[in-house]
Amino acid sequence: MTTAPLELETVTPEETRDAAAAVAGLVAPGDVVILTGELGAGKTSFVQGAARALGVTEPVLSPTFVLVREYRGDVPVYHVDVYRLERIQEVLDLGIEDLLDPAGVAFIEWGDVIEQLLPTSHLEVRFSAPDDQRRRLRMTGHGSWIPRWERLESALVRWVAA
Ligand code: ADP
Ligand code: MG
Secondary structure, eight states: OBOOOEEEEESSHHHHHHHHHHHHTTOOTTOEEEEEOOTTSSHHHHHHHHHHHTTOOSOOOOOOSSSEEEEESSSEEEEEEEOSHHHHHHHHHHOHHHHOOTTSEEEEEESSOOGGGSOSSEEEEEEEOSSSSOEEEEEEEEGGGGGGHHHHHHHTGGGBOO
C-alpha cells in the first residue's frame, strides 16, 4: 500500500532541513526513511534537519567510512549511506532488517533504490535538483505511513510545489 506522492520544493539547504524537521515531528521508533537521488541533491541536508529536530546535537556528517552512524537523540538516530555501490553489497549481506533497530529511527541515503530490499513500511523521499538552489522532494508513504499522510501533508504545506 502506497500513498499518493507529495511534491515539495525548497530553495535553500536550510529550507530542506526545516522540511525534514517537520517530517521528524511525525516519526516513531522503528521508522525508516529512504532518501534517493544524485550526489548533491540534498539527502544529507535532510538528515541533518531531521536529526536536529530529533534532539541530536552532534553534527551529522556523511557516513563515508562506515555503513551506519548512530547518533544519540530523543531516540537513537541512524544514518546509513548506501550511495556507493560497494555499500549495497554490505546491505545485501547483512539484510536491511538486521541493520535496523526497532527502538530507533533510520535515515538511509540510497542512490538507486532496490525496492525488494526495503521494509514494508517506509517513507521514501526522492530528491532532484532542477538548478543550483531548487530541490524537488517527492515523498511517498508505504505501510504505517499511510495513516499519517494527512498530518504529514499539513506539516509540509509550506513547501508544497506549485
Ligand atoms: P547529498 O547527500 O544528496 O549528496 P547534500 O545534502 O550533501 O546532498 O548536499 C546538497 C548540496 O546542495 C549542498 O552543497 C547544499 O548547500 C546545496 N543546496 C543548494 N540548494 C539546496 C536546497 N534547496 N536543499 C538542499 N541542498 C541545497
Ligand atoms: Mg549524502
